[in-house]
Amino acid sequence: MSQQLELLTEVPSQWSSISNITPDIQRKEIKPFVVLALKELEGNPDSRTSSLMSVDKFAAVREVVRHVVRARSATREPWELGDMKMFLENLRFSPDCVAELSTLLCAEQLYTNIPAHLRVKPGLAGLQWKIDMSLSQANMEDADQKQILRRDTFIILILKLTDGQTRTYRLSIAKFHELRFVVASALKSVIVLEKRKCMRKD
Template identity: 70%
Template sequence: MSQQLELLTESPSQWVTVSFVTPEIQKKEIKPFVALALKELEGTPDSRTASLMSTDKFSAVRSVVRYVARLRSATREPWDEGDVRTFLEGLRFSQDCITELSTLLCVDSLYENIPRHLRVKPGVISMQWKIDVSLSQTNIQADNASEIRTKEILHRDTYIILIFELTDGRTNIYRLSINKFHEMRYNIASALKSMIVLEKRKCMRRD
């Protein structure tokens, strides 16, 4: 599975309702629905949206357009049409609609006017880490340190190197002291705990 397809299909549960409607959508409806959805995204909604008869169909297409448009900001590369087609097939669009919609969604200029607050920050593909003891070893030798002093220097001058590979192709490298590394671990654990508590609340559950 390509990175783009993995990004597109990472939340399958959110498409259950959409998948009930998509088989009913006709090819001729795709282009006007996409145009109206983009107008909404750009902050200039079209008055014709309020008078639509097929609100369920438009809502389904709008959800796809918003999702794909927001994810597009997380990668610097244009969408691969094969990946987009696979994603749309999973949503049960007809083949005619898949051809029409995938062609439209793969036009890169489509996303030029998406407001910044709707854009997605790059995701993390992988993280690697290593321990850098070069500075501590140098200082231990320079000080001719005792055993107790060696432990102090190791704790003070040992660093953790974190290497993050992002979905937009960038690689970010961070150098943290041991204290900062443990602080980061604590903050991440606290955030995850808060997320678990929120997910258990009734207001966060989907029927």
């Protein structure tokens, strides 16, 4: 799976209800829905939105557009047409709708005015780590083994981001364990939050 496709499909559970509606959407409805969705996201809703007959269909397309626009702000690379088609096929759009919608969503001009509230920071695409131990004859003589490990051992973290950047950090063992604790605590909080009734989709 490519990094782009992984970014598009990062929360599979959110699409279960939408994939029940997408097979009924017709190709001729795609472009008007996308235009209306973009206007709404930009803070300039079109009056025609309130009088739509196919509210569920529009809501499904709007959710897809919002997700793709938001994910696009986390990467500097244009969407690959093949990845976009695969994403839409997995959402059970018809082949005609996949062709129409993927072409629209891969057009770069669509993302020139991404609203600030939709922009996200780059995500984590990959993580590598290694141990950096600086030993010399001098520090071997004036310290025991545990002191050397505690004082002269560092963890090198290499983070690859979804926008193509690479960040490198050098942490002491103590700071590395502090980072592990903070990440574990954050994940635990997310799990607790997801279990709350107000966070569940009907």
